[in-house]
Amino acid sequence: MSALFSFAVSAQDGAARTGAITSPRGVIRTPAFMPVGTAATVKAMFPEDVASTGADIILGNTYHLMLRPGAERVAKLGGLHTFMHWDKPILTDSGGYQVMSLAKLRRITEEGVTFQSHLDGATVSLTPERAIEVQCLLGSDIQMVLDECTPHPATRDEAKASLDLSMRWAERSKAAFGKMTAPGQALFGIVQGSVYADLREESARALMDIGFPGYAVGGLAVGEGQEAMFDMVEVSTALLPQDRPRYLMGVGTPQDMLGAIARGMDMFDCVMPTRSGRHGQAFTWGGRVNLRNARFAEDPSPLDPESACPAAQYERAYLHHLVKSGEMLGSMLVSYANVQFYQELMAHARQAIADKTFAAFAEDVAQRYACSEAD
């Protein structure tokens, strides 16, 4: 790691750990949840409100940003931080995942992936080198190697071939990053291997041989189920170096994140708090709340009295009305409350790890969420 980018664990509780990533644009307290700012905006939120929830870092999507407004344009306008009014750290993914889930007519070769933009049908090419170039143009603080997010389900042979390609791309990504990086920027490798423990181990070892300042675990939360996901997290964190941050990509629910923290993960991202927020689904300290439900029509109680979020103090009856009426303010308030809940969850997790009470904390949250989901 460069002197400008570092990670230190300050306390452990079993495999769970709390600490901080230090980077030029600020400290990222871990475990950390990164709200997703797909198209240079955490949807339906003012940037200052994202910051006020306690988020130390947000995620931007390379796929979306390279297509619109375009990486070169963002660079010309001063980089992604300036463009989107966010001066704290930003992590960008490599674009690989969205190419698989959103683009049309994908063709994967050794060189990279060619696809048609879902916006205008233009043919676009994404190689490991271009993925890094785009992320450097955006100016993100933590960048990700281009990988192939192995589809689920995959046979062992398919997973192995996909993994091998991803490891070759990881090596090329690092080489490109070395030529383009600015001081304090970091590139993370991504463990793949589908649901095969030996492939996950092989992938982790291959990445460690290449050497990265942080490691992600990818290709999970794609339908394999929580047990398989936790198994793959465990085999990965057992191997990955203790002194590097570990990032579980695209996860997830409060229970998924707490389970992964218990297994040694440090960073998460997920569209769930904002996407659910736009659909009237709230995350609260009392569990999930579906604000569309008619039983809230005359409920004068605040969405979440245990939350410190201003948006969570709005009455359920009013939020129900806004959601049912399709009013933007409903999306704005519930997204805000959800992102803050996720940040409060991480803050409590950090404290519980420092206090060596993490297991009890995770169990308490699981119970709150188990009850509410039975509604």
Next chain:
Amino acid sequence: MSALFSFAVSAQDGAARTGAITSPRGVIRTPAFMPVGTAATVKAMFPEDVASTGADIILGNTYHLMLRPGAERVAKLGGLHTFMHWDKPILTDSGGYQVMSLAKLRRITEEGVTFQSHLDGATVSLTPERAIEVQCLLGSDIQMVLDECTPHPATRDEAKASLDLSMRWAERSKAAFGKMTAPGQALFGIVQGSVYADLREESARALMDIGFPGYAVGGLAVGEGQEAMFDMVEVSTALLPQDRPRYLMGVGTPQDMLGAIARGMDMFDCVMPTRSGRHGQAFTWGGRVNLRNARFAEDPSPLDPESACPAAQYERAYLHHLVKSGEMLGSMLVSYANVQFYQELMAHARQAIADKTFAAFAEDVAQRYACSEAD
């Protein structure tokens, strides 16, 4: 006027006047622009941001609120102010205008109007008495008599018949209001008469005979053109009492409002700043700005450096990107900037009237807007 609701003119410049309405929930500086909070929300804005723009009062739509969430429900939840987190004054219309523009299968009789809800097709009846009852359940500070918004164009006979009905409804509205009102609430009459000066005069005189603490001019900005509108405003304000506020309903553009202020109007409401905001059309001190325009794609200048609004400091290139991408943040920022522009316009108008420089100010704004519209 009751002791709790009063109006005082503090300065005049020609027919233009500035002053203040005092009501139990706060002072309304005039000329005043009321952002429209149709369904218990000024669309895409947090209530505290609406307040921070300088708005002293907002408008709620009786038609929408009586259908959803329902006036009785709002009353049960503590009234509209509590429900929508707005503790300053609220003016509600009577619902008549929206019945004409939104509802299906309308049937107008002497008794009132029966219509089908545009939401669920339910048959709903609105009489002068029910319109007042709904507004009292909502708890609005300024209420409006039920009237028939005369369609445009209308023959003189049609306009006369419609006006006569509206005047009978105004009398019944006042009688109902007398029985239900709370201290400090006020009921305004509405001048109708289409584009016929003698009918406007007849209507104003009829309302003054009934007696109201404030008078609105309705049925304008419906396609009659600015010249006809200004003519009708002039004949109305020439007759209406000097010591009562005058409200031009549903108007309008900056130029329309300044022209009406020059002719003695004090209050305005319009969906334009919020509706335009949701479509990427900004009102700035430099004129109108269509943020969808490709020439803003790489424009790093702020939307409106002359505005004190935080949202107006965002760069045009970023706003262009948000608007083109259909991101809610685009609607949020441009709506906020527009509502603040409207408030700043009113603040400048008040100052210019006090300084006896209103004509020059209105001309300056007209020139800024004339140039920008030719873009």
